[in-house]
Amino acid sequence: MPYASQLMSRPIADLDGEVIGSLSEIFAQQIGDISHPKIVAIEAKKGSRSLYISIHDVVALIAPAIALNKRKKDIRPYKPGENDLYLIRDVLDKQIIDTNGVRVVRVNDLEITRVENDFFIANVDTSSSGLLRRLGLSAISKRLPSKGKRGTESGIISWEDVELLSGDQPMRLKVPGEKLAELHPADLAEILSDLSRQEGRDIIESLDIETLADTLEEVEPDFQVSLLEGMDDERVADVLEEMEPDEAADLLAELPEDRSQELLELMEDEEAEDVRKLLSYPVDTAGGLMTTEYITIPPDITAEQAMAILREQGEDAEVYYYIYVLDSGEHLIGVLSLRELVIAQPQTKISDIMVKRVVTVHLEDSQDECAQSVAKYDLVAIPVVDDDKVLHGIVTADDAIDKIIPTAWKKRLPRLYH
């Protein structure tokens, strides 16, 4: 298959065989539902003069000399519009996001394919053999053992799995992120950590509040702060409301006092109240780690009634495997697993089936103690109580273990300089 780099600098000759210039730019457009951009024009450059030629005037594009079907004087210069991609200026040699392999890669070449009489950009070549080809050393690359694999391993990425970075995008892609929004937030976070902060900020600008909140939860607090810099306070407050209260509290704790107070003012009272409470505990204690979103029921209702409450509250709860039973004074008197609730007879009283010896941690217990209890009793979450056994929140297993076993991508090289 031909490559964009091979077309570069090839002579362009008109109907009379006169050389107008050499190819210096390729314009492409995404048309209709076809996910691959179609080549619509080329630029011929001679000295400082340049001429944009529509693809309709080209007889043979993939040829040692590109032939036109018009005389030079008859050519009506092509006018690039807002939707035109400048393949050489904006794509070749630039960084792109490979949404399939979840990584940021550099474009070494663009593979062109012919479908009937049209030319499309089929794949993006990020491989080392693409690099060697550009250096005029393709002889070496042919001798290299071919892995015979396609996909991320080979470095050939279908255009369908490519997202351009916003800085280099034409108008059409000003609302990017279609492909990005479909990624798992953890993957999105990984891509953000691959990009420079400025590029990262551009991407998060384009995400909707919900995706942004989910993604930020996957990122280290100090990196969160740098991503949120420059975003207006209203939007940050919206994102904080959307985040789990414990994550929001962690983020706010990283910000300067003035700013975090301002943001709390902007948040809705209910959410702000939860976050304020969490902020008052030291970060590495059960109080600092816990979240306030969980399901509680009174002891004197039936299993059937409990299920009804579950349907109502379940939406917001971070963990719904456990249902905590509180008396009228908010004291934790029992716990029930989701399974126990589901298999119970509808008319059974909760107080008859709940487990009364509840494993808990105290507000001031350390993260280590939380992690150990979670591991010892095989829990998904552990309730946090004060001296009077009043329930204040729950610490989920992932938060408890998080700082002891860091998530995989935290092991990335230290950010080099700061």
Place this chain on the structure above:
Amino acid sequence: MNAIRLFWKRLKPYRTRLALLLAVVGPGIITANVDNDAAGITSYSVAGGNYGYSLLWMMPLVLITLIIVQEMSARLGIVTGKGLADLIRESLGVRLTTLILSLLVIVNLANTVSEFAGVAASMEIFGVSKFISVPLAAAGVWLLVFKGNYKSIERIFLIASSIYLAYIVSGILAEPDWLEVGKAVITPSFDFSFGYVMMFITIIGTTISPWMQFYQQASIVDKGIKVEDYRYEIIDVVVGSIFAVVVAGFILIACAATVHEKGITIETAQDAAMALGPVAGKYAQTLFAIGLLNASIFSAAILPLSTSYSVCEAFGWESSLSRDIKDAKIFFVIYTTLIVLGASIILLPIKSLIQAMMASQTLNGILLPIILIVMLHLINDRRLMGDFTMSRWFNILVWITAIFLILLAITLMILSISPGLFTS
């Protein structure tokens, strides 16, 4: 109590401004500190020790050039949010990128060699053989990056590098003839001998080294400094540059006033340590050795790392450990090779470690004009820089520097072929 709170509130605009400044400050000052690396210290010592005050007049010129160049790299980083290698690849295509980066790798390998030479020289003062100190340092540096927390270790290095402030004190205590020093600063002199021209290039190459441009820009991008904070970054750059050149100047003065006065030629690290005599007395050697060791290891860690990052950035190879070691294997290979090669070359029978260190800085001076021209090309690209392109006067100044350096490099080459050409 209320009055205090009110006062604190009223200070808010200033507090914000100070906070902004502190948030931005860093890359320039750190770069300046790393600038006085093993080879830098050695070069200034040799310049003072062998040529007395006669090279002092370069310092103000070097300072101005350093500020302009570092400001360029800061501006490129802030406005584009991209590293220098990144910009080179995106603007100049594959071939030129390969050429420039290959040169950078070679020169940086030479610099890495000189950092390990610094380790060897400083430990020899303590009587430790280089066959023990260098492999240990190499292994330590390698582990540091992959196992350690670079960020906190960097601070230790930075604080330790203030040992070189001792040179300022000792420069004063050596009671140089200040009238003569002042005269030397404003009196240009030049000598067409091979040694002098090489010294000249070396001083420029060590103060404005090519890899520092990659390093500072990366550190600014990494910090995510925004265009609005641009003017604060200039303060950072200017303060850092002045600090670097003042320390360099005092090393030169200290060596000129002590070593040169006695008519000794600097051949070993012990000779250079003598310059610290006035302040540290018999502890001079120890102080010098610790300072040199610190500077050497600090740079030996940063240089291979910065080089590997630049190469991977330019060619789009994975440079993080976000997934598996095998995904970033090119990064590992480059990084490890630089350290292993850098350390092994020093173990070869080399007569003078100081000569080895100086040679790398001469290479810096030869690569510098190429990097400068590339930076000029980038910074004048309106599509890239918008309204932040360089003014015409700055352009002219940088061009003069680049052309001057190229002429010097050519002179050096001619002199190396026929030494007496300009003097006879």
